[in-house]
Each structure stands twice: as structure tokens, then as C-alpha cells.
Amino acid sequence: MTVAASADVNIYFPKRTHYYNSGMAHQLMNWAKGYDRQQALNELLIDTYFKRSLDICNPLILLDIVEHLGLDSSKAKYVLYSSSVDEQLLLKKQRVQQLTLQSISAFIINDSTLISGSKSVNYFEQVLGSMQA
Numbered sequence: 001m002t003v004a005a006s007a008d009v010n011i012y013f014p015k016r017t018h019y020y021n022s023g024m025a026h027q028l029m030n031w032a033k034g035y036d037r038q039q040a041l042n043e044l045l046i047d048t049y050f051k052r053s054l055d056i057c058n059p060l061i062l063l064d065i066v067e068h069l070g071l072d073s074s075k076a077k078y079v080l081y082s083s084s085v086d087e088q089l090l091l092k093k094q095r096v097q098q099l100t101l102q103s104i105s106a107f108i109i110n111d112s113t114l115i116s117g118s119k120s121v122n123y124f125e126q127v128l129g130s131m132q133a
Helices: 002-006 023-035 038-051 059-068 073-081 083-098 121-132
Strands: 106-109 113-116
Touching: 023 038, 023 059, 023 073, 023 083, 038 059, 059 073, 106 121, 113 121
Parallel strands: none
Antiparallel strands: 106 113
């Protein structure tokens, strides 16, 4: 938790009673990318799940986050309940499975570089630096 705190990520487990399914949150992340709000949504989801210990599979909580970002909650509601969005995520999931990932977390950078597993900040800096060279 020290590393998380140094990255300004607050993790507060005493309030947690459950581990929630993040499938709906992932659907919204995929959707928010089209509005260039994916990073902002990610930060709010991290705060909601880790700091406030709220249920991120509750559509009302997710729609409240969407409204907080200034995005259209009616479109977000469609995303949460639409099978076409599920199909888009399924295609992404199939692509990831083709990469035969061995661990979580996994980062795909520029559709070409895979970083698999938990790595240090220094490791990421080296990889990203080498990509710029």
C-alpha cells in the first residue's frame, strides 16, 4: 500500500465487505475512450473502488460517476445494457487471449509492446524511454 500511496492511489480496505465484478466498469472504460475521458473515468473508478469501497458493478454508482465527468448518462446507460457493447469487449478479450498472457497486470503499448506482470516504475521508465529512442 506504500507504493500505491506514493502514486497518490488511496487503498482503504477496512471498509471493504466484498470484491466487486468490474465488468460494467470495463464497458464504460471502453466507451469513455471515444470521448477522451478514459483516464478521468479510470481515476474515479479507482477512487470509488479502492478508497470508498463502493460497488462498481452497481449501475447507479457507475452512472453517477459518468455524470460527474460531464458525460451523457443516457448513452452510458445504453452502454451498460447493450449487447453490442458486450460484443466489442469480447473482441478485445479475444485479442488479449491470443497474446497468451501469463499474468495480470498486462500492459499493451502502441499495439506492439507487451509488459506482463507487476513491474517497478523504473522498469516502465526504461521501456517507455527505449520506445522513444
